[in-house]
Amino acid sequence: MIKLDIKDAKKFIKTNVFSLQDQVNELHDVIVNKSGLGNDFLGWLDLPLTYDKEELDRIYKLKEQHKGIDAIVVIGIGGSYLGAKAGYEFLKTPFKKQKPELIFAGHHLSANYLKHLLKYLNKKNYVINVISKSGTTTEPAVAFRLLKAHIENKYGVEEARKRIFATTDKARGSLYQLAINEGYERFVIEDNVGGRFSVLSAVGLLPFVFVGIDVEKMIKGAQDAYHDAQDPSLKKNKAYLYAVTRFLLNQSGKDVEYLINYEPRLAFFAEWWKQLFGESEGKGGKGLLVHSASFTTDLHSLGQQIQDGNRIIFETVLNVKKTDKLSIPFVEEDLDKLNYIAGKEISYVNEQAFLGTKEAHIDGGVPNIVITIDKMDAYHFGYLVYFFEIACAMSAYLLEVNPFDQPGVEAYKKNMFRLLGKK
Numbered sequence: 001m002i003k004l005d006i007k008d009a010k011k012f013i014k015t016n017v018f019s020l021q022d023q024v025n026e027l028h029d030v031i032v033n034k035s036g037l038g039n040d041f042l043g044w045l046d047l048p049l050t051y052d053k054e055e056l057d058r059i060y061k062l063k064e065q066h067k068g069i070d071a072i073v074v075i076g077i078g079g080s081y082l083g084a085k086a087g088y089e090f091l092k093t094p095f096k097k098q099k100p101e102l103i104f105a106g107h108h109l110s111a112n113y114l115k116h117l118l119k120y121l122n123k124k125n126y127v128i129n130v131i132s133k134s135g136t137t138t139e140p141a142v143a144f145r146l147l148k149a150h151i152e153n154k155y156g157v158e159e160a161r162k163r164i165f166a167t168t169d170k171a172r173g174s175l176y177q178l179a180i181n182e183g184y185e186r187f188v189i190e191d192n193v194g195g196r197f198s199v200l201s202a203v204g205l206l207p208f209v210f211v212g213i214d215v216e217k218m219i220k221g222a223q224d225a226y227h228d229a230q231d232p233s234l235k236k237n238k239a240y241l242y243a244v245t246r247f248l249l250n251q252s253g254k255d256v257e258y259l260i261n262y263e264p265r266l267a268f269f270a271e272w273w274k275q276l277f278g279e280s281e282g283k284g285g286k287g288l289l290v291h292s293a294s295f296t297t298d299l300h301s302l303g304q305q306i307q308d309g310n311r312i313i314f315e316t317v318l319n320v321k322k323t324d325k326l327s328i329p330f331v332e333e334d335l336d337k338l339n340y341i342a343g344k345e346i347s348y349v350n351e352q353a354f355l356g357t358k359e360a361h362i363d364g365g366v367p368n369i370v371i372t373i374d375k376m377d378a379y380h381f382g383y384l385v386y387f388f389e390i391a392c393a394m395s396a397y398l399l400e401v402n403p404f405d406q407p408g409v410e411a412y413k414k415n416m417f418r419l420l421g422k423k
C-alpha cells in the first residue's frame with residue numbers, strides 16, 4: 001500500500017484535479033479495453049495475475065541446479081536491464097556480501113568496464129543471463145560475444161551451454177536463434193510486453209530469484225496495485241490521481257519532474273522510473289522532462305537550483321516511513337554542537353530534513369507530490385512498479401501520445417551504424 005499526498009501540488013494548479021474525471025474514465029476504458037495507441041503492447045497490464053507460473057518454477061529449478069555459484073552476470077540494456085538493477089538496489093542490504101553477486105553488463109560500451117569484468121570473472125564461479133527482446137541490440141550483443149567466449153574458455157563449450165540462459169522473444173530474433181542452436185535454457189519476453197514494462201516478467205524475475213529476492217511478495221505487491229487501479233475514480237485511484245496531478249502541473253508551466261528520494265537504495269529506482277516516463281511520454285515535442293535527485297546528498301549540489309533557479313520544476317518525493325533504528329550518540333565535549341539532537345533517531349532527523357526541504361521548496365515555488373511507502377521490501381517494490389506503469393499509461397494518454405513505442409531511440413543507432421560502416 002502507498003499513500004499519495006497532492007495537497008502541496010494542488011495549490012500550484014488552477015484547474016481542479018477532479019474536473020478531469022470524465023476524461024480519466026474514458027482513458028481508463030481505452031486502457032482496459034486495449035483500444036488506444038500502442039494497444040498491442042498492453043501485455044504488462046495483467047502481468048501480475050497472468051505471469052507465467054511454469055516459467056517461474058523453471059527459474060527456481062535452474063537456481064537449484066546452480067546453487068553455489070559466486071555470481072550471475074545479467075547482460076541487457078534499457079528495459080532489459082533497469083528493472084532488475086532497480087529492484088536489486090532497492091532490496092539489497094548495504095555492505096552485505098551478496099552470494100551470488102548480481103553483476104550487470106551490456107548496458108554501455110565501456111572497454112574499461114568489460115575488460116575488468118572479464119578479469120574479475122576469471123576467479124568466479126558464474127552463470128550468464130543474456131536478455132534482449134529484439135536480440136539485435138548492439139551493447140548487449142557486444143558484451144555477450146566477450147562473455148560467451150570467456151565462459152566457454154573457462155568451462156568448455158558443453159558446460160558453458162548449461163550456464164547460459166537467454167531471455168528473449170519466443171520465436172524470432174538472433175538471440176532466439178542462437179539460443180536454439182546452442183540449446184540454452186530459454187525464457188520469454190512476450191510480444192505484447194515492451195522492454196520498460198517487463199520487470200515483472202522473466203526479465204526481472206530470473207535475476208531476482210537467483211539473488212534470493214522474495215518474488216512471490218513482489219508479485220503480491222503488484223497484484224494489490226493492479227486491484228487498486230481497477231476503479232478509475234480519482235478519489236480512489238492513486239495512480240491516476242498522480243498522473244492527472246503531474247499532467248496539470250505540466251500545463252501550469254512546470255516542465256521538469258524530479259523524483260526525489262531520501263534513501264540511497266532508491267536511487268536506481270529513479271533510473272527505472274526515468275526510462276518508464278521519459279521513453280513513454282517524450283515524443284512529438286511533448287512530455288515532462290524527468291529528472292531525479294537523492295537527498296540530502298543532492299541538496300548540497302542541486303539544492304540551490306531547485307530552490308531558486310528556473311521555476312519550471314516540481315518534485316515527486318518517494319518517501320519511506322520505516323527504516324532502521326539508529327540514534328545519534330551523546331558526546332560530553334559537544335564540539336560539533338550536535339548534543340541538541342543526541343538520542344534522536346537518524347530517521348527522525350532525515351524526516352525533519354524532508355519536511356524542512358519540502359516547506360522551503362514550496363515557498364520557492366516548487367510544487368510537491370509525496371508518495372509514501374511503509375518500507376523498502378519486495379512487496380512495495382512490486383506495488384510501486386505496477387503503480388508507476390499504470391500511471392504512466394494514463395499520463396501518456398492524457399498527452400495523446402503512444403506510451404509504448406520509442407521511435408526516437410533509433411536515431412542514434414542509425415548514425416552509429418553508419419559511422420561503423422554497418423551494411
Ligand code: PA5
Pocket residue numbers: 077078079080131132133134135136137140194195196197279406
Ligand atoms: O524499453 C525499451 O523497449 C527499450 O529500452 C529496450 O528495452 C532496450 O532498447 C533494449 O532492447 P532489447 O531488449 O531488444 O535488447
